[in-house]
Amino acid sequence: MGTHAESVSLFCDAMLASLARWLRAAGYDTGLASVSARDRAVLDACLAQSRILVTRDRHLAAHAPDGIRVVLLAVDGLDAQAAELTVALGIDWTCAPFTRCLLDNTSLHDATPGERTRVAPRARNLPGPFRACPACGRVYWPGSHVRRMQARLEHWNARGGNGAGG
Ligand SMILES: [Zn+2]
Numbered sequence: 001m002g003t004h005a006e007s008v009s010l011f012c013d014a015m016l017a018s019l020a021r022w023l024r025a026a027g028y029d030t031g032l033a034s035v036s037a038r039d040r041a042v043l044d045a046c047l048a049q050s051r052i053l054v055t056r057d058r059h060l061a062a063h064a065p066d067g068i069r070v071v072l073l074a075v076d077g078l079d080a081q082a083a084e085l086t087v088a089l090g091i092d093w094t095c096a097p098f099t100r101c102l103l104d105n106t107s108l109h110d111a112t113p114g115e116r117t118r119v120a121p122r123a124r125n126l127p128g129p130f131r132a133c134p135a136c137g138r139v140y141w142p143g144s145h146v147r148r149m150q151a152r153l154e155h156w157n158a159r160g161g162n163g164a165g166g
Helices: 014-026 039-048 058-062 078-089 144-159
Strands: 009-012 029-032 052-055 070-072
Touching: 009 014, 009 039, 014 029, 014 052, 014 078, 014 144, 039 052, 039 058, 052 058, 058 070, 070 078, 078 144
Parallel strands: 009 029, 009 052, 052 070
Antiparallel strands: none
């Protein structure tokens, strides 16, 4: 059974770094343009990797060639942008939470015993899951930070596509 996150790949412009982290937290394969990336490179990456371009940059959106789907966000602020994206793409913010590294988008694996030694001592008795990033080595566990993020993701889902917060 495929989830929505498995069928959608995204690419955020450099202004949307925070939104990109939250999309990764929800489980979406989300590329992020570097601050220095030229428009051409951003568009080429979207085309080559079949990614939907999510941008706040009207100029960039206007230059996207046919073949790239573009979501041009009209609002600022993380909650408002999340709501706008939910309407545009039907984002399910809880489809595969904390299965990707927030920093580099790599799929996480179950932490090995060696990786689990990097979990903070006070968190080692949590029920898990404990996951690790094979690219950067960061370990994720359901501590208070992750639980707060999870609550916000659930809130965005519950809010649904009603466009609240304008
Ligand atoms: Zn990583």
